[in-house]
Amino acid sequence: MHLILFIVFAGFCLAGAINLLLQSHPINSALSLIVVMVSLAVLYLLLGAEFLAAAQVIVYAGAIMVLFTFVVMLLNASREERTLGSRVARAVGFPAVVVILGVIATVILKAQGLGVATLGEGLTNVKNGTNIEELSRVLFTELLLPFEVTSVLILIAILGAVALASRGSGERTGTK
Amino acid sequence: MNSLFSQEVPLSWYLLLSAVLFSLGVIGFLIKRNLITVFMSIELMLNAVNLSFVTFAHEWHAVKGQIFVFFVMMVAAAEAAVGLAIIIAVFRARATLAVDRIDLMKL
Numbered sequence: 334m335h336l337i338l339f340i341v342f343a344g345f346c347l348a349g350a351i352n353l354l355l356q357s358h359p360i361n362s363a364l365s366l367i368v369v370m371v372s373l374a375v376l377y378l379l380l381g382a383e384f385l386a387a388a389q390v391i392v393y394a395g396a397i398m399v400l401f402t403f404v405v406m407l408l409n410a411s412r413e414e415r416t417l418g419s420r421v422a423r424a425v426g427f428p429a430v431v432v433i434l435g436v437i438a439t440v441i442l443k444a445q446g447l448g449v450a451t452l453g454e455g456l457t458n459v460k461n462g463t464n465i466e467e468l469s470r471v472l473f474t475e476l477l478l479p480f481e482v483t484s485v486l487i488l489i490a491i492l493g494a495v496a497l498a499s500r501g502s503g504e505r506t507g508t509k
Numbered sequence: 510m511n512s513l514f515s516q517e518v519p520l521s522w523y524l525l526l527s528a529v530l531f532s533l534g535v536i537g538f539l540i541k542r543n544l545i546t547v548f549m550s551i552e553l554m555l556n557a558v559n560l561s562f563v564t565f566a567h568e569w570h571a572v573k574g575q576i577f578v579f580f581v582m583m584v585a586a587a588e589a590a591v592g593l594a595i596i597i598a599v600f601r602a603r604a605t606l607a608v609d610r611i612d613l614m615k616l
Contacts, residue, residue: 336516343526350533350553359545366549369530373556380523380567382575385559392582397552397589404593405545408600413543413607426539430532437528441521448568449517464572471572472579483583490587497594 335450338379345372359410363401370394380450384465523564530557544596544606548589555585 349368356362374389441447472480534557537550559578566574596606603611 335518339518339522343522346526346530347533350530350537353546353549353553354533354537354540359543359549362541362546362549366553369553370556373560376523376526376560377563379518380563382563382566382578385563385575385578388579388582389559392586393552393556397586400589400593401545401549404596408545408597408606410543410545410606413541413546422539426536430535430539433535434528434532437531438525441524441528444521447520447524449519450523450564450567451517464575467572468575472576476573476576479580483580487583487587490590494590494594497591497598500598 342372342375357412359405367394367398520564520568527557527561542608
């Protein structure tokens, strides 16, 4: 069961990622990226990360990709054109990427002691504990300070986005 | 058929999938000529790294790996908000999304 689910959703992942590269219209790329993210959520479930699967669907597929599609439609992004820059990048980039992938793959395949993924095996060696209990205990006790710092980060991001987006329109209306 | 159902997946397959997804993200970053799709390729790379974090968290029963993925998601959300605001500002100034035409800082 695990093997079948892995093969199906890893296939969805790869197909979505390749489709992202092949499509020339940004909205099609955005939709295939959503496919990649939802299949990754299923793979997280297989690896025993239930909370992250939910967060992946809500945060990535829900919030971030909605933002992307919103911007694509707002800016009325049209088909991209192939230029000289993409040909140079293709000539230099593809061999480099193949080399990087080859190095990573040999390291992974030669690594000793990697186990197998088993369904239902959680993070906890604790009795009567679920993954989410353990995760929230560590998050809100040991890692409380980084957690609070990220809230400040999000606040700064909101302020930055508002400042960036509103300044341009203010100047434009000012010149009129 | 029964053996196919009960078979387990080696963790190296997950890591290989993560490496392939990351490489596809790098390729997209290099060959795409639209600012928004270049940005999407960066998101794809972040997702690939998240998958390897979750895989190693499963291997070593380490809960902090999953929490790190949670933080990466938060940073990605902040990055997407600011990045898309910058893209909108660039589009207002230059009226284009093609990365070849946004070359003001090029040598």
